[in-house]
Amino acid sequence: MFWRKRSRHQDGVPLREGPFIYDWFKLRDLPQIARMEAKYFPEPYSFWTLLGLILRPSTYYLVIRQKNMVVAYIGFRLFEKAAHTISTCVHHDFRRRGLARKLQLVANRVAINRGARWFTGEVRVSNLAQLEHLKQMGWLQIGRCPCFFKDGEDIIVVWKWL
Numbered sequence: 001m002f003w004r005k006r007s008r009h010q011d012g013v014p015l016r017e018g019p020f021i022y023d024w025f026k027l028r029d030l031p032q033i034a035r036m037e038a039k040y041f042p043e044p045y046s047f048w049t050l051l052g053l054i055l056r057p058s059t060y061y062l063v064i065r066q067k068n069m070v071v072a073y074i075g076f077r078l079f080e081k082a083a084h085t086i087s088t089c090v091h092h093d094f095r096r097r098g099l100a101r102k103l104q105l106v107a108n109r110v111a112i113n114r115g116a117r118w119f120t121g122e123v124r125v126s127n128l129a130q131l132e133h134l135k136q137m138g139w140l141q142i143g144r145c146p147c148f149f150k151d152g153e154d155i156i157v158v159w160k161w162l
């Protein structure tokens with residue numbers, strides 16, 4: 001399948017760590033990702049929007065699975081030297097175990113291997129968990145954009161050299 005063709009040995013994916021497998025997204029993961037979006041994001045991507053995103057050649061999704069359950073995912077797009085986060089999420093029952101940190105490191109490696117020089121994204125000002133997580137990984141907060149989301153919330157633009 002097309003997303004498997006992107007797999008390269010140097011990405012180190014799939015990777016097993018304890019009960020978890022870090023892997024490329026597979027189509028069967030999509031309903032679970034859509035459900036996590038709906039549960040954990042104020043303005044979630046729908047199943048069909050996600051499918052449209054995933055079908056773009058510039059899009060990459062990585063997941064962490066425990067058996068067949070998706071416990072975390074990250075989606076990002078590559079624009080030449082820039083990697084841009086679409087969204088990242090860890091299932092509530094699996095938080096504060098370092099999964100977001102480890103998944104971001106895998107995403108960094110995938111992006112670097114395809115020529116990216118920096119990662120960037122937008123985080124709601126209220127999302128202290130994500131802001132702290134990225135700060136701990138050396139991401140900078142480079143600006144604030146007012147009324148970024150439909151509900152009017154501002155975002156912090158975050159950025160990291162790879």
Ligand SMILES: CC(C)(COP(=O)(O)OP(=O)(O)OC[C@H]1O[C@@H](n2cnc3c(N)ncnc32)[C@H](O)[C@@H]1OP(=O)(O)O)[C@@H](O)C(=O)NCCC(=O)NCCS
Nearest residue numbers: 040087088089090095096097098099100101129130132133
């Ligand atoms: C933000 C999120 C991805 C973090 O996932 P996680 O797997 O729990 O994060 P990690 O365990 O890797 O934590 C890494 C560091 O981030 C920080 N952090 C994570 N959750 C935090 C919280 N609730 N409050 C404060 N700091 C937090 C801590 O510094 C943590 O290190 P520590 O546990 O050693 O103190 C997760 O809370 C989530 O999925 N939230 C809902 C979706 C979302 O908001 N996604 C981001 C926007 S795209």
